[in-house]
Amino acid sequence: xxxxxxxxxxxxxxxxxxxxxxxxxxxxxxxxxxxxxxxxxxxxxxxxxxxxxxxxxxxxxxxxxxxxxxxxxxxxxxxxxxxxxxxxxxxxxxxxxxxxxxxxxxxxxxxxxxxxxxxxxxxxxxxxxxxxxxxxxxxxxxxxxxxxxxxxxxxxxxxxxxxxxxxxxxxxxxxxxxxxxxxxxxxxxxxxxxxxxxxxxxxxxxxxxxxxxxxxxxxxxxxxxxxxxxxxxxxxxxxxxxxxxxxxx
Amino acid sequence: xxxxxxxxxxxxxxxxxxxxxxxxxxxxxxxxxxxxxxxxxxxxxxxxxxxxxxxxxxxxxxxxxxxxxxxxxxxxxxxxxxxxxxxxxxxxxxxxxxxxxxxxxxxxxxxxxxxxxxxxxxxxxxxxxxxxxxxxxxxxxxxxxxxxxxxxxxxxxxxxxxxxxxxxxxxxxxxxxxxxxxxxxxxxxxxxxxxxxxxxxxxxxxxxxxxxxxxxxxxxxxxxxxxxxxxxxxxxxxxxxxxxxxxxxxxxxxxxxxxxxxxxxxxxxxxxxxxxxxxxxxxxxxxxxxxxxxxxxxxxxxxxxxxxxxxxxxxxxxxxxxxxxxxxxx
Amino acid sequence: xxxxxxxxxxxxxxxxxxxxxxxxxxxxxxxxxxxxxxxxxxxxxxxxxxxxxxxxxxxxxxxxxxxxxxxxxxxxxxxxxxxxxxxxxxxxxxxxxxxxxxxxxxxxxxxxxxxxxxxxxxxxxxxxxxxxxxxxxxxxxxxxxxxxxxxxxxxxxxxxxxxxxxxxxxxxxxxxxxxxxxxxxxxxxxxxxxxxxxxxxxxxxxxxxxxxxxxxxxxxxxxxxxxxxxxxxxxxxxxxxxxxxxxxxxxxxxxxxxxxxxxxxxxxxxxxxxxxxxxxxxxxxx
Numbered sequence: 001x002x003x004x005x006x007x008x009x010x011x012x013x014x015x016x017x018x019x020x021x022x023x024x025x026x027x028x029x030x031x032x033x034x035x036x037x038x039x040x041x042x043x044x045x046x047x048x049x050x051x052x053x054x055x056x057x058x059x060x061x062x063x064x065x066x067x068x069x070x071x072x073x074x075x076x077x078x079x080x081x082x083x084x085x086x087x088x089x090x091x092x093x094x095x096x097x098x099x100x101x102x103x104x105x106x107x108x109x110x111x112x113x114x115x116x117x118x119x120x121x122x123x124x125x126x127x128x129x130x131x132x133x134x135x136x137x138x139x140x141x142x143x144x145x146x147x148x149x150x151x152x153x154x155x156x157x158x159x160x161x162x163x164x165x166x167x168x169x170x171x172x173x174x175x176x177x178x179x180x181x182x183x184x185x186x187x188x189x190x191x192x193x194x195x196x197x198x199x200x201x202x203x204x205x206x207x208x209x210x211x212x213x214x215x216x217x218x219x220x221x222x223x224x225x226x227x228x229x230x231x232x233x234x235x236x237x238x239x240x241x242x243x244x245x246x247x248x249x
Numbered sequence: 250x251x252x253x254x255x256x257x258x259x260x261x262x263x264x265x266x267x268x269x270x271x272x273x274x275x276x277x278x279x280x281x282x283x284x285x286x287x288x289x290x291x292x293x294x295x296x297x298x299x300x301x302x303x304x305x306x307x308x309x310x311x312x313x314x315x316x317x318x319x320x321x322x323x324x325x326x327x328x329x330x331x332x333x334x335x336x337x338x339x340x341x342x343x344x345x346x347x348x349x350x351x352x353x354x355x356x357x358x359x360x361x362x363x364x365x366x367x368x369x370x371x372x373x374x375x376x377x378x379x380x381x382x383x384x385x386x387x388x389x390x391x392x393x394x395x396x397x398x399x400x401x402x403x404x405x406x407x408x409x410x411x412x413x414x415x416x417x418x419x420x421x422x423x424x425x426x427x428x429x430x431x432x433x434x435x436x437x438x439x440x441x442x443x444x445x446x447x448x449x450x451x452x453x454x455x456x457x458x459x460x461x462x463x464x465x466x467x468x469x470x471x472x473x474x475x476x477x478x479x480x481x482x483x484x485x486x487x488x489x490x491x492x493x494x495x496x497x498x499x500x501x502x503x504x505x506x507x508x509x510x511x512x513x514x515x516x517x518x519x520x521x522x523x524x525x526x527x528x529x530x531x532x533x534x535x536x537x538x539x540x541x542x543x544x545x546x547x548x549x550x551x552x553x554x555x556x557x558x559x560x561x562x563x564x565x566x567x568x569x570x571x572x573x574x575x576x577x578x579x
Numbered sequence: 580x581x582x583x584x585x586x587x588x589x590x591x592x593x594x595x596x597x598x599x600x601x602x603x604x605x606x607x608x609x610x611x612x613x614x615x616x617x618x619x620x621x622x623x624x625x626x627x628x629x630x631x632x633x634x635x636x637x638x639x640x641x642x643x644x645x646x647x648x649x650x651x652x653x654x655x656x657x658x659x660x661x662x663x664x665x666x667x668x669x670x671x672x673x674x675x676x677x678x679x680x681x682x683x684x685x686x687x688x689x690x691x692x693x694x695x696x697x698x699x700x701x702x703x704x705x706x707x708x709x710x711x712x713x714x715x716x717x718x719x720x721x722x723x724x725x726x727x728x729x730x731x732x733x734x735x736x737x738x739x740x741x742x743x744x745x746x747x748x749x750x751x752x753x754x755x756x757x758x759x760x761x762x763x764x765x766x767x768x769x770x771x772x773x774x775x776x777x778x779x780x781x782x783x784x785x786x787x788x789x790x791x792x793x794x795x796x797x798x799x800x801x802x803x804x805x806x807x808x809x810x811x812x813x814x815x816x817x818x819x820x821x822x823x824x825x826x827x828x829x830x831x832x833x834x835x836x837x838x839x840x841x842x843x844x845x846x847x848x849x850x851x852x853x854x855x856x857x858x859x860x861x862x863x864x865x
Binding site for chain 2: 666675680682687691841848852855
């Protein structure tokens, strides 16, 4: 039984199909990359899974259970954690407190929550920032805080929305290393949404490509990199034609 | 057990705050013995009642960041329950108060359940609308006294069951105990799961939901607790004054005053509501007494309004925010 | 049933004024996404301005319109530059309670100066007269108010949709950052939005003085009507404000006639309620 199963999912916004009959499966323990150019429907699919949108048609199953149309807090309780591309948290919660909020998802005891939160903060390299406010931190650290908060809710499937956006190459590398580490330590299933191919390629075991709301390709990273339709989707008709003319990939 | 320990432990607070709290307790304990003026004592009791209201409002308004402007209806419903039960069936305070609090809480629950579908200003306006409807209803409802209000029958001798005492000292200590209980509750609350979740919702609801928090339900819960505080305050108000009418316990002005007071003191902080009440209530009463003869009305509200405008513009965390900033600089 | 036609006509006339009242709120909300709780108090200030100028200098109430508009305009501008500008930097709670503070301040300032009494204008071209037309009796003040409201509404609509200034205002409403790149002084535009909102209310107040009591706490009533109207029309939509104003006039007057005058404003709150719960984007919002 796959961990996450999306069957024939369609979501349209006022007649424009952002997701058009998409089906996919994710096995437990996989690292999946979801890519596609801007406007391909990645975010919509992401939001349908975590529950911010309700699909017009189709079903989403998690661990065999139908979770179609559940609210975000419900999908989280089922075991789907997520991070945000940009997380604008105002207010006066410290990093530690924010991570504790995540831990409180599964326990009501403050001491347990605190304990778990500091463990996760060690794992994500946030020991130094426990008392800081989120807005005071650099983007790369904010992303790690988001990751720590999501991890604190003990998800089985972790969905990462543009985890590398706004990061410089070195920070991106660190983030990829951190994700690999978390993947091993926590035994998670990772589902990354990215529009920058360079980020998902080295980490994903399998890649799914969306374009114009439809799934246009699926396969191992090296196959995807050479896939004609994917290249065309990303770089436009002209470029793909040029490459074909030169006869080289 | 842990809950109790959390409630009674102030160990995580800075020493200054603990000393301040100790001084507050001493001051309230000794107050009736130090002053003999009945006006001062009345102001003190008023201060304690408003502490209770403010501590409650701080939950939804301060920690929860929801501009709920309708606490007066919870105060009023509880007050009317206590008063009418005594007038109609001679039911003592100690039996009617739990009922009054339950009524106030149910109202909070039902209203919160529907209103928390709304966000921000939609919610704030809706609470005002509901308050105005209730206010209108109570003023025109003859069965419960209408605009004339309800007067509690006095017993011949002081009576503990009906909370009728000869000396205000008893009321003072009772109100003080209520406030202490409220402070202990808030001390537990700020460390509790509910407290963390509520603050998380305030900072970003979308993120909070992604962490498994049912934001709607958490807000409803917090709103109900606010209702309990208001209900307790209303019940006490009734037996203390022995007279209630829609203008004193049901009026939008009361809700406004509670919100402004907490905002000035520092919404979302433990001591903010108490500081707010400490400044505004004496100001209100003594200013009122001083201006009373000249027939000028509304100066007190103008002063609060000015303070609120200044505070919302320059220091949204209120006086407590200023104190914290000064402390951080040192 | 024979009451129905006159009531409807009268209600629609009143609706024009509500539309004007809602317009002021819609402009401010549209341009900067902040709700002005002091909106009703701007109207109250307009009313007292008209009342005082008309009685003290014993001039025709209609001639006080420009003065009330000016006072409203200045009040709006001052509110923006001295208060709202700073509120925008703070959290939601501060934004809401900040203009709420302004509302309370103006209300009790009026209470201090004028006392809580109800006052009415007794002399004026329109006051106390009516026109009879078959079974339909129309009061002059309502008729005049409706016509002038319509004109004021039209002028402001023209100002926003047909002038450079209005275009700049709309650009600011759409995207502050983009507008400032285009060389629009967005700060001035926001101030202007408050000024326009205030002026609208000044005019509405001066008109209302012709047939309604003047008292310090009148603000909240019209503030709630304005909120309900704007919610019904869709926050930020001018066309919506106009149609919703007419609908609100019908609700209040028909409700007052057929359900009872005590409850007519409860209907306003109920409308607000139903709209925000079931159709939060309003009739014409997005």
